[in-house]
Amino acid sequence: MLPFARIAIIGMGLIGSSIARAARARMHGVSISAHDASADVRARVLDLGLADDVADTSAAAVIDAELVILAVPLGAYADVVQALAADLAPGAVLSDVGSAKRCVAASLAGLVPPGVALVPAHPVAGTERSGPDAGFATLFEGRWCILTPPEGTPAAAVERVSAFWTRLGSRVEVMDAAHHDLVLAVTSHVPHLIAYSIVGTAADIEEVAAGEVIKYSAGGFRDFTRIAASDPTMWRDVFLANRDAVLEVLGRVGEDLAALQRAIRWGDGETLFRRFESSRATRRAIVEAGQDVDAPDFGRGR
C-alpha cells in the first residue's frame, strides 16, 4: 500500500528531484507529476525521466495529486500556492520541504482551500549542490524529517506524510513549528550564516591574497566553504523567514565568541582548553548517532 498513489512536486532542484528519484526507487507504482518555474529545468527533468508528467504550470501538475510537495524557496510559497490552489483535489495533502516552518502556515494563511490538509515538512538533508542533476535517490536515508502540522490538522494526513517519508528512508519526528525553528537555527541556519560570512571575510582581507586563501584552505577554512556554496536564494529566504530564532542564536554565538576572544587577549589558556576539550564529545555523539561518517577528515580522498 502506497501512502499516496499520485504525487506532485513543485520545484525540481536538489530536494525536489531527490524526492522524485527516491519515490521511484522505493514506491513502485507511484505516479509523479512535476513542475518547475524554469523551462530549462523542466526540459532537464524530462531528459532525466524523473517524472511521469512534466507540467508547464503548477496548476496542471497538481490536478488529481493526493500529495503536493512544495520544493521551492520559502519566499515563493504564497505565489505558488495562489497559482495552484484552485486545482488542488479535495482531500489532497499539501506539504513542503522548507528549512523554516513557522512561516509556512503564516504565509499560506487563507490560501489553502477547505478540505486540503497542510502538513509542513522539513527533511534535514542536502548537499551544497543545486538543480535537478544534483539530486539522488539515497539523499534522505537515515536522515530526519520533521513534520510541523498546525493545530487542527487531521491526524490521518500527518500519518500519511509520515509514512511517505519513512518509505523514502527517513526517520520522522513531529514537533511544534516554533521549536523546529529554534533547533534548526542552531543546527543549520546559523552555521550556514557563519560559513557564508567568514568566506566573505577571508576574501576581503587585503593583506592576504585570494590565492593564499585557496592554497592553504586545508587548514580548516575549506570545511566552511562547502555549506557556503549552497543555493543563495534558498538561504536568503530561510534567514528572512526565521529571523527571530536566527537573531536569538546569533546573539549567543557572539557572546561565546567574545569570551574566547577575551581569553586569547589575556592569555587565559585554561578557558580555551576547557572549551576545546568539551567539543570532542559532541563530535563523537554525532558519529555514533549515524549523522556523520566515522572516518577522519570526512573520509576525504581515501
Add this chain to the structure above:
Amino acid sequence: MLPFARIAIIGMGLIGSSIARAARARMHGVSISAHDASADVRARVLDLGLADDVADTSAAAVIDAELVILAVPLGAYADVVQALAADLAPGAVLSDVGSAKRCVAASLAGLVPPGVALVPAHPVAGTERSGPDAGFATLFEGRWCILTPPEGTPAAAVERVSAFWTRLGSRVEVMDAAHHDLVLAVTSHVPHLIAYSIVGTAADIEEVAAGEVIKYSAGGFRDFTRIAASDPTMWRDVFLANRDAVLEVLGRVGEDLAALQRAIRWGDGETLFRRFESSRATRRAIVEAGQDVDAPDFGRGR
C-alpha cells in the same frame, strides 16, 4: 640522494607519526629516531614499528640526527629544545611543524646552539584525530608546506628542508613568519576558533536538547564539529602563540557577521543574497586547486 639520512622526530602524534610513515614510504634508507614525552605513546610507536629507534629522552633521540623535527604543541618548544640542545650534532637542522611561526624564533631565541640552523616549517595538513595511530603516509600529498626561515638562515639548510617536504609529497612555499601567521589566522586558526565556539554555544542553549543538536546536525552543524574535535592542547597553544593575527581577523569576522545580522533584522534580502552568491566562486577555486574533493557533501558515505 636523501636530503637527510638521519632524522629525529620529537612528538609522535598525528603529524610526527605521519612524517615517520611518509619518510619510510618515500625515502628508502632513511634512519628515523623518535621520542615522545608519553611512555604509552613511545610503546605504541615501537609496536607500530614507526622508527628505527625509540628513545626515552629527546636528547638521546637527536644524537647524530641531521634533521630534528619538533612535532609537539607550541607551548612545549622552549622546554623541549632546552633539554636536547646540548646533544644536537654540529651542522644539524632544527625544524618543526607548528601552526604559528613568529613565535618559533621568539621562543627559541638563545636556545639553538651555534652551527645549528633553525628552519621553521608548517605542513598545512591534518585531520581531527590525534595520536600515533591517527597518522598516515599520504597526509602531506598535494598539501602545502610553508617554511619561514629567520633572516640569516643558511640557504642550504632551507633548501634541504624544502627537498625533504617535497619528497614527502608536499608543495613548498617560503614566506615571512608574520605573513604566514596572518594567512593561517584566516585559513585555519579563526575557522577552528569559530567551530569550537559554536559547538559550545549549541551545547549550551537550554531550549534545545543535546539530543536534538545531534539528530539534526546534518543540516550543517556537523561540518563544524569535525575541526572542533581537534587536539585541545595543540590549539590552545596556537591561539596563545598567534594572538595578534587571530584577534585582528576575529575583529573582521565580527564586523562582517554584524552586517549580515543587521541585514536579517531589517529584512534586507539583497545584502544577504549578494554575500551568499559570491561564496560559490571560492568553493570552486578550492576544488579546482586540488585542495578539496570534487564531490558533493565531501563525498560522505557514497
